[in-house]
Amino acid sequence: MAEDEDLVPRIGHDREALAELYRRHVRALLGYAGRRLGNPTDAADLVAAVFLEVIRTAGRYDPARGTPRAWLFGIAATLIAAHGRSRGREARALQRVYGRRELSPEDHGELAGRIDAARSAELLQHAVDALSPAERELFLLVAMDGLSAAEAGSVLGIAPAAARMRLARARRKLRAALPDPVLALVGSL
Secondary structure, three states: OOOHHHHHHHOOOOHHHHHHHHHHHHHHHHHHHHHHHOOHHHHHHHHHHHHHHHHHHHHHOOHHHOOHHHHHHHHHHHHHHHHOOHHHHHHHHHHHHHOOOOOOOOHHHHHHHHHHHHHHHHHHHHHHHHOOHHHHHHHHHHHOOOOOHHHHHHHHOOOHHHHHHHHHHHHHHHHHHOOHHHHHHHOOO
C-alpha cells in the first residue's frame, strides 16, 4: 500500500492516487470542517473544495513543509478562513430557534443535565475563545482533530518546537481558567 507521500505526486496523472488520498482523509477533514462551520452541508462542500484544490496544487506540494495530512488540513484551514465564521454562527442560531418544543414533566431531569453540560461547554468555549488566535487554532487542531503538535505546526506554518511550546502554553491557560468540575468533564488538557 502506497504511503500518502507517494500518492500526492501521482495525483495529476493517476486517478486512483487521488481516490486513495480522499478515502484516507475525508472523514477527518469532514470532522474538522463540521466543527469549524457548524453545518454538515457546508462542511461537505468545503471538503469537496479541499480536494479540488489538491488536484490544482498537487504539483506544488513540498514534503519538507509537512505531511500530506497536514497539507490537507492546511488547505481546509485556509478555505474555512475564507468562508467566514459568521455564516456558521448564523446557522447554529437558526437551528436553536427552530428546534424548540414544549417540555413534558419527564424532560425536566434530562433538561437539568443538559443545562449543566451546556454551562460546562460554555465555560470551556469561553476559555478556548480567550486564548490567542494562534494558540486556539493550534489547540483545536491537536485536541479536536487529532493532529500531532508537529503536524498542527506544519498546518500553521510554525516549527515543531514552537508548536509544542504554544500548545503547552494554551493548555496551561485552559487549566488555569476552568473550574475543577469542568476539567473533570473535559479530561486531561
